[in-house]
Amino acid sequence: MLTMLLYVTLGLALVLAARKPARRLFGAGPAFTLWLLPLLLAMLPWLPALPSGWIVAPALPVLSATPATIAAVAPVTFPAHWLLPLWLAGTLCCLLRLTIHYSQLLRQCHPLPDSMRHMLPGIPHASDRLRLHPAGPAVLWAPRSLVLLPADFLERFDADEQRLVLQHEFMHLRRGDALWSLLAEFAMALLWFHPLAWLALPRLRLDQELACDERVLLQSPQDEAKYAHTLLHSTGMDATPVLIPWLAQPQLKERLSMIQRQRPGALRRRIGFIGLTLLMVGGACMAQAASQPDRVTATQNATFNSRIPPRYPQDAIQNKQEGTVILKVLVGADGTPREISVDPATQAAPSLIKAASDAAMQWHFNPAMKNGKPIESYAKVPVNFSLDPMPAAPSTPHAPAPATQPRSTNS
Numbered sequence: 589m590l591t592m593l594l595y596v597t598l599g600l601a602l603v604l605a606a607r608k609p610a611r612r613l614f615g616a617g618p619a620f621t622l623w624l625l626p627l628l629l630a631m632l633p634w635l636p637a638l639p640s641g642w643i644v645a646p647a648l649p650v651l652s653a654t655p656a657t658i659a660a661v662a663p664v665t666f667p668a669h670w671l672l673p674l675w676l677a678g679t680l681c682c683l684l685r686l687t688i689h690y691s692q693l694l695r696q697c698h699p700l701p702d703s704m705r706h707m708l709p710g711i712p713h714a715s716d717r718l719r720l721h722p723a724g725p726a727v728l729w730a731p732r733s734l735v736l737l738p739a740d741f742l743e744r745f746d747a748d749e750q751r752l753v754l755q756h757e758f759m760h761l762r763r764g765d766a767l768w769s770l771l772a773e774f775a776m777a778l779l780w781f782h783p784l785a786w787l788a789l790p791r792l793r794l795d796q797e798l799a800c801d802e803r804v805l806l807q808s809p810q811d812e813a814k815y816a817h818t819l820l821h822s823t824g825m826d827a828t829p830v831l832i833p834w835l836a837q838p839q840l841k842e843r844l845s846m847i848q849r850q851r852p853g854a855l856r857r858r859i860g861f862i863g864l865t866l867l868m869v870g871g872a873c874m875a876q877a878a879s880q881p882d883r884v885t886a887t888q889n890a891t892f893n894s895r896i897p898p899r900y901p902q903d904a905i906q907n908k909q910e911g912t913v914i915l916k917v918l919v920g921a922d923g924t925p926r927e928i929s930v931d932p933a934t935q936a937a938p939s940l941i942k943a944a945s946d947a948a949m950q951w952h953f954n955p956a957m958k959n960g961k962p963i964e965s966y967a968k969v970p971v972n973f974s975l976d977p978m979p980a981a982p983s984t985p986h987a988p989a990p991a992t993q994p995r996s997t998n999s
Contacts, residue, residue, distance in 0.1 A: 614864070
């Protein structure tokens with residue numbers, strides 16, 4: 589989860605830095621494809637690992653957990669225990685707000701009168717998606733996108749302006765902007781705590797409008813002046829979830845500036861689409877490859893430096909659940925666990941797997957060595973959960989510490 593969050597943060601930072609230069613070079617349409625980057629990077633932790641040849645050290649000595657370790661190891665309370673419930677509560681609140689807002693807008697929609705429908709210029713074949721709504725002109729997304737028009741649409745705009753506004757709104761539908769907006773709002777619900785997400789959302793909306801404006805003006809280049817005039821004489825509204833308004837108030841300056849600039853030609857836009865897409869996919873593949881340890885031949889495998897035995901879950905004790913959890917731990921060059929996964933051969937209760945993984949995050953290892961230098965490596969650690977009492981530890985002075993107690997080796 590943390591890895592995915594780091595990738596998303598990297599993607600958002602790169603998009604925020606590159607969106608304006610990409611727009612100047614290739615146009616608003618190709619630049620908008622940059623918003624795929626956070627999504628691509630977020631998927632990396634879930635993709636199959638690239639072929640690699642890291643060292644997997646022989647299994648380390650079995651670490652045992654018995655009910656006695658509950659008393660032997662004092663429970664440690666971390667604020668992190670509250671992070672997941674807090675995140676879930678924030679996400680549910682955002683989704684609930686989104687649902688309520690969408691339901692309210694949908695209830696306020698009314699069918700377009702036939703008298704008004706016949707007077708509208710150049711209605712596309714999807715005229716059944718037109719609705720009357722005070723928030724129009726706008727697009728209401730999901731589950732079936734609708735184009736909202738105000739009741740005074742015919743009075744507010746002249747015939748040419750009506751044509752351009754409708755062309756713009758239906759362009760949103762053809763570009764799939766309703767789906768983009770839906771994904772953006774769901775992402776915001778998941779990333780409600782992330783400052784970069786709040787910074788990125790209005791910029792995504794702006795880039796969406798600029799790309800749509802560009803497509804409309806590429807189809808009707810003779811209407812540039814009229815298009816700018818229509819924007820200037822429109823009443824802006826505040827950005828709102830579930831709606832793509834014709835004009836959000838903060839976007840006016842940027843949209844007028846884009847109309848006045850000379851737009852890149854078809855060849856440069858095509859190069860931009862292809863080049864940016866290849867750059868993003870290539871960058872994502874490189875990021876995934878960089879996250880895999882290099883092939884090495886270790887001269888000394890990873891060993892424990894300190895290990896805290898897991899706490900036997902109370903519900904597992906009550907249900908008399910036992911088993912061995914085999915953990916696969918990516919040990920960093922500094923000896924800390926970078927990644928913990930469970931071997932597919934493990935057949936144990938979920939609570940035992942969680943207890944073993946939680947304990948492993950607190951372990952410290954002597955990293956594997958190559959030519960006298962620490963390197964990354966994987967280590968397999970069997971963790972045995974047994975309800976039988978453990979045998980007493982040997983009492984000789986040089987005997988190793990019991991498996992249920994931390995032991996450290998000075999390096």
